[in-house]
Amino acid sequence: MTETFYEVMRRQGITRRSFLKFCSLTAAALGLGPSFAPKIAEAMETKPRIPVLWLHGLECTCCSESFIRSAHPLAKDVILSMISLDYDDTIMAAAGHQAEAIIEETVQKYDGNFLLAVEGNPPLNEDGMYCIIGGKPFVEQLRYAADHCKAIISWGSCASWGCVQAARPNPTRATPVHKVPGIADKPIIKVPGCPPIAEVMTAVITYILTFERFPELDRQGRPKMFYSQRIHDKCYRRPHFDAGQFVESFDDEGARKGYCLYKVGCKGPTTYNACSTVRWNGGLSFPIQSGHPCFGCSEDGFWDKGSFYDRLTDVHGFGIEANADKIGGTAAAAVGVAVAAHAGASAVKRARQKGGDN
Amino acid sequence: MNAETSIEPSVAAAAAHAPHKEEAVYVYQAPVRLWHWVNAFSILALCLTGYFIGSPPPSVTGEASNSFLFGWIRAVHFVAAYILIVGFALRVYCAIVGNSHARQIFLPPVWRGRFWKELLHEVLWYAMIAKQPLKYAGHNPLATLVMHVMFVWGILFMIVTGLALYGEGTGMGSWQFDLFSSWVIPLFGQSQDVHTWHHLGMWVLICFAVVHIYAAVREDIMSRQSIISSMFSGWRTFRDGGPGDNGL
Ligand code: HEM
Numbered sequence A: 001m002t003e004t005f006y007e008v009m010r011r012q013g014i015t016r017r018s019f020l021k022f023c024s025l026t027a028a029a030l031g032l033g034p035s036f037a038p039k040i041a042e043a044m045e046t047k048p049r050i051p052v053l054w055l056h057g058l059e060c061t062c063c064s065e066s067f068i069r070s071a072h073p074l075a076k077d078v079i080l081s082m083i084s085l086d087y088d089d090t091i092m093a094a095a096g097h098q099a100e101a102i103i104e105e106t107v108q109k110y111d112g113n114f115l116l117a118v119e120g121n122p123p124l125n126e127d128g129m130y131c132i133i134g135g136k137p138f139v140e141q142l143r144y145a146a147d148h149c150k151a152i153i154s155w156g157s158c159a160s161w162g163c164v165q166a167a168r169p170n171p172t173r174a175t176p177v178h179k180v181p182g183i184a185d186k187p188i189i190k191v192p193g194c195p196p197i198a199e200v201m202t203a204v205i206t207y208i209l210t211f212e213r214f215p216e217l218d219r220q221g222r223p224k225m226f227y228s229q230r231i232h233d234k235c236y237r238r239p240h241f242d243a244g245q246f247v248e249s250f251d252d253e254g255a256r257k258g259y260c261l262y263k264v265g266c267k268g269p270t271t272y273n274a275c276s277t278v279r280w281n282g283g284l285s286f287p288i289q290s291g292h293p294c295f296g297c298s299e300d301g302f303w304d305k306g307s308f309y310d311r312l313t314d315v316h317g318f319g320i321e322a323n324a325d326k327i328g329g330t331a332a333a334a335v336g337v338a339v340a341a342h343a344g345a346s347a348v349k350r351a352r353q354k355g356g357d358n
Numbered sequence B: 001m002n003a004e005t006s007i008e009p010s011v012a013a014a015a016a017h018a019p020h021k022e023e024a025v026y027v028y029q030a031p032v033r034l035w036h037w038v039n040a041f042s043i044l045a046l047c048l049t050g051y052f053i054g055s056p057p058p059s060v061t062g063e064a065s066n067s068f069l070f071g072w073i074r075a076v077h078f079v080a081a082y083i084l085i086v087g088f089a090l091r092v093y094c095a096i097v098g099n100s101h102a103r104q105i106f107l108p109p110v111w112r113g114r115f116w117k118e119l120l121h122e123v124l125w126y127a128m129i130a131k132q133p134l135k136y137a138g139h140n141p142l143a144t145l146v147m148h149v150m151f152v153w154g155i156l157f158m159i160v161t162g163l164a165l166y167g168e169g170t171g172m173g174s175w176q177f178d179l180f181s182s183w184v185i186p187l188f189g190q191s192q193d194v195h196t197w198h199h200l201g202m203w204v205l206i207c208f209a210v211v212h213i214y215a216a217v218r219e220d221i222m223s224r225q226s227i228i229s230s231m232f233s234g235w236r237t238f239r240d241g242g243p244g245d246n247g248l
C-alpha cells in the first residue's frame, strides 16, 4: 500500500500544525478561497502520494535552483518531501547505477501513474549523443519515461520552448519536449521562464498532486493562473508608461525616479509571466523593480529575438540587420526619391509633348 | 458599359450646373467615397500615433498622476483603429451590394489574360515607353492589383495583428483575445513578433500611400480621365470624349 502525502510528510518530521498551514498557504497561492484549505488537507491525507520522476536533459539546473528556493520554507520542505524520494539526479541521495535503477523501479511500480517532470531538453543531432545520461542518450530515457508516465511537466523555457541551447543555429538540435519526435501523446503542462518563479513551480506541482489534474491551461499549454497576463499588465511602473515618463538611458534622472523602462527595451508588454505579481525571492523584488527591463525569458525563442534591449526584433536579410523603423524609413525615403524622379521625368515628357504639339 | 446610371439628385443637379463637354460616368457611389476619406484619415491617425507608440516622445516631467500623454496616444490609436475596422466592414458590405466599381479592388480579375496584358501596358505607360494610357471608367489593372494587395490585404493584416495586440490588453476571455490573440500570437511565434510585423506593416502602408497619392495626382494631370475630383464627386470625366472603352 502506498503512503498518502500526509504520511510521507509526517515521516519527514513535518508537524500537523505545519501541514495545515501549508494547506492554507497553497490554497492562497493557487488563488482559491480559504474553504479550499480543508479540501487540500483532506486530499493529502487520503490520497496516495503520486510519485514524480524529475529528469534532466540539456539544462543549467536553474529550474531546480529556483524550485528549492521557494519563498516559504514550509512549502519547499513539504513539496521536496513529496517528490524528492523518487528520482531527481541533482538532489537525490542515490548515484550511478543505483540512481538509474530508481527510474526502472518507478516505471515498473507505478506504470501509467507517475508524473514526469522534465528540466532541460534533449538534443536530437547525432542520435542524441550530445546529452548522455547513464551511458544512453537522454532522448531515449525521456521517451521511455514518457511512454509510462501519466502526464509531463515541462519545467522552464528549455523544456517548454528550447531556450539557449536551441538558439540559432542550434548545432545540437536541442528540441523542446512537446516537439520530440515519437514522444508519447501525454498531457504536457509548460511552466516557462529562465528559471520559472519558485512559487509558481511549487503551486503548479501542488495543484497537480492534490487535485490529480492539471490546472486550466491556455492554448499553448501554460497554466492560466500564472501565465494569462503580461508583466506589463500588472507592472507597478505602468502609471509612468501611461503618463509618458520613460527612462531614456540607464543612468538618467528618469531611471533614478523609477520611470517606465519601455524606451530602454522593456519586453514586459510582450511577456507572459507572473513576475510583476508574485515577484522573486519571496516577493522581495523582480527585475523591473531593480531598474532593469524585462527581457522576456518566459517567451518562445527569446534568445533569437534580437537584443535584450530592443522591444522589437531586428530584421535580417540581404546581409543587413536593422530595426523596423530603419528599414521602413529607408524604404519610404527610397519610394519618395523614386516618386520625385518619376515626377521629374513625367514633367519633362509632358513638356516635350507640348512642345511637339505646338 | 458596367457603369451605373442611377444618380443621386444632388449630384445630378451639380452636374447639370456645370455641364461637361466630355462624357461622364458615375463611378464611385457615395458610401465608397465616404469610406475612402474616412479610411485615409484613420490611417493617417493610426500611422502618426502608431509611430509614437513605437518611439515615444521625450518624457513628460512632474507627477505621473498629472499626465496621461502616452495613454492618450494609445487611446487615439485605438479609436482610429475601431473607425478603420467598422469602415472596412461596411466597405466589404458595399462591395457586395454596391455597383461593380465598389467591388473592383476586392476582386481583381487575375484569371483573365486581358487583365495581365493591360496591366503590362499600364506598366509600360509608367515606364514612359507606351505613348498613351488606356482609358478606364474604374481603376486601371495595375492600380486594381496594387490596391487589392496593399489596401485590402494590407489593411486586413493591420486589423488582424492590431486586434491581436489589443486582445493582449483586454485579456483572456475578451472577444479580441479569443478571436484574435489566441491564434495570431502563436502563429507569429510570440507577442514581440506580432509587434514587429504590425510595425513593419505601417511602413508598407506608408510606402504605398506615397505611391498612391503620387499616381493619383499624376494620372489626374497626364492621363485621359479625372482621378482626384472623381473621389469627391463620384463622376469620372474623360478629356478626349467617349466613356472608357477599356473599362474592366
Ligand atoms: C493602418 C493601420 C495601422 C497602423 C499603421 C498601425 C501602426 C501601429 C504601430 C506602428 C504600432 C507600434 C508597434 C510597436 O512598435 O510595438 C502599433 C501598435 C498597436 N496597434 Fe496599430 N496600427 C494600425 C492599425 C491598428 C488596428 C486596426 C488595431 C486594432 C485595435 C491596432 C492596435 C494596436 C495595438 C493594440 C498596438 C499596441 C499598443 C501598445 O503596445 O501599447 N492597430 N500600431
Ligand code: SF4
Pocket: A231, A232, A233, A235, A236, A237, A238, A239, A241, A259, A260, A261, A262, A266, A267, A268, A269, A288, A294
Ligand atoms: S517597465 Fe516595462 S512592464 Fe513596466 S510599464 Fe514599463 S514597459 Fe510595461
Ligand code: SF4
Pocket: A193, A194, A231, A271, A272, A273, A275, A286, A287, A288, A293, A294, A295, A296, A297, A298
Ligand atoms: S521580468 Fe521578464 S525577463 Fe525577468 S524573470 Fe520575469 S519574465 Fe523573465
